[in-house]
């Protein structure tokens with residue numbers, strides 16, 4: 346943290362706090378029935394989303410369905426995300442996608458994709474296109490430990506390495522795919538081993554936003570210099586169940602406590618205060634600002650209209666097309 | 672009995688009776704299955720027979736085929752039909768074809784269970800009905816369980832079959848309490864006449880059975896007719912005999928399905944009926960199906976894209992008026 350400017354540290358803190366407040370509010374709104382479907386919370390994992398997006402500030406991003414905080418860190422407006430969660434027409438995907446499907450091409454943000462590992466070949470193809478278009482920024486793709494067992498994962502690391510594509514693979518190893526521990530279905534739990542014969546691969550502390558930031562900066566430099574793909578495994582933990590319908594009972598209290606003691610937000614604050622880089626006043630004002638922004642987002646979402654029924658047939662094709670058989 | 676309990680009992684009894692029956696899939700073991708269908712089986716039969724797999728659908732099905740070749744009777748669980756598309760090659764190019772390609776020397780006693788259909792606001796990648804894809808493949812048997820009785824007996828029959836069976840379930844049915852009817856003899860390929868009637872036959876399957884049953888009293892009253900409702904149960908093979916007997920009696924047919932209309936499963940059923948029973952029909956058949964759009968997250972749009980009891984009522988009444996019923 347010492348080598349980072351205080352503004353950087355402040356930004357990390359604010360975005361992580363904003364992400365967490367956003368998700369706590371989403372959870373509450375889900376309980377009230379304002380949000381439905383699958384809602385996957387990122388609470389505990391904010392350092393991965395914020396650290397990576399702060400470092401990877403250009404380029405294209407492909408993500409899976411646990412993406413609210415990633416979208417916020419990418420610059421998507423919280424109120425547009427919240428409206429999407431409410432299924433409102435003002436949402437980023439006009440209420441058609443919901444929590445798992447936030448897209449904003451103007452921010453080069455493509456995903457949530459709800460097919461596990463389904464977005465990895467897309468990221469690979471995009472990296473190929475960027476390479477032949479002569480663009481340096483490349484592509485960043487993020488996914489869970491469970492995705493590293495899919496065929497699409499192995500096919501993607503192979504192609505990316507064979508073609509030396511500018512692509513950062515970032516796995517959030519939170520040890521669980523729904524209720525299945527990675528070690529039961531994979532020969533080892535340290536997942537960078539899966540990629541190390543194909544590309545530089547390292548394991549980092551995903552509960553530490555500064556470490557995530559540094560690792561992604563290094564990876565970014567690597568891909569920008571046309572040295573091929575780069576693999577980062579971040580060890581992290583989700584405090585909540587897989588989705589709202591999962592109570593997470595398969596994990597022990599001890600394990601939970603260990604990770605909660607490594608909380609990315611609280612620890613960043615403690616360390617910054619210890620080093621005297623950021624003031625207590627900043628933290629207080631950041632907390633308050635985050636709460637206000639989230640409050641506004643909820644109000645905006647609640648006040649927004651639902652999509653009109655004629656939207657049903659819009660967005661199926663570029664040019665509107667009616668039912669083939671009326 | 673809960674629908675999911677009926678499925679659980681079927682698997683449990685088959686595993687108890689035959690050591691070669693195994694179940695594999697994501698979260699089926701220690702977690703108890705994402706819809707709790709395999710609850711308790713891991714504790715009872717252990718990790719060798721209740722197998723937690725990685726998220727790798729192609730391998731779940733491919734490995735199950737290999738297990739079947741080696742003499743086991745695997746039940747592969749795919750979490751949602753959408754994800755079965757990742758296993759499509761194994762299902763279509765391998766499971767369905769080995770018997771034929773080997774001149775009958777290889778048999779694949781495999782059951783692939785999966786839920787489909789529109790649940791509640793799960794959006795496009797978790798809401799499809801792909802029965803039409805699997806029903807189009809020779810070599811596969813496709814069964815669709817709408818109730819606890821069929822879930823229990825149908826699944827037991829599927830596991831006992833020597834052919835690959837696609838066993839379809841519906842996400843909204845798992846927690847439903849349902850009547851269970853003891854059966855002496857059970858034919859999984861037989862359609863069920865759910866309700867008798869004489870003026871109109873409604874064909875349906877899976878969750879739409881309930882929407883149809885909800886709609887029927889209003890339609891009967893409005894049109895002053897009596898309606899026969901048939902649950903198809905088996906989509907491949909299709910029980911044309913039961914369908915024909917009914918249509919010959921009522922002379923009118925309506926197909927109700929949740930699948931998209933274009934190329935949906937009902938297209939096949941209605942084509943068969945027009946081909947074989949054209950001259951017995953007193954009115955053109957009616958198809959009520961899902962709209963040709965991916966499923967939206969928003970609840971209003973989601974409901975607008977699939978049949979509901981209200982839509983079934985209004986569509987059939989409008990159709991009846993048009994054709995003098």
Ligand SMILES: Cc1ncc(C[n+]2csc(CCOP(=O)(O)OP(=O)(O)O)c2C)c(N)n1
Pocket residue numbers: 411459460461462488489490491492493517519521522523587697726728750754757
């Ligand atoms: C191809 C496919 N199979 C199964 C699922 C169901 N599913 C959704 S999330 C998930 C677990 C994924 O875990 P992981 O990759 O570790 O990511 P995390 O949820 O921990 O972020 C599963 C099995 C799916 N969405 N897609």
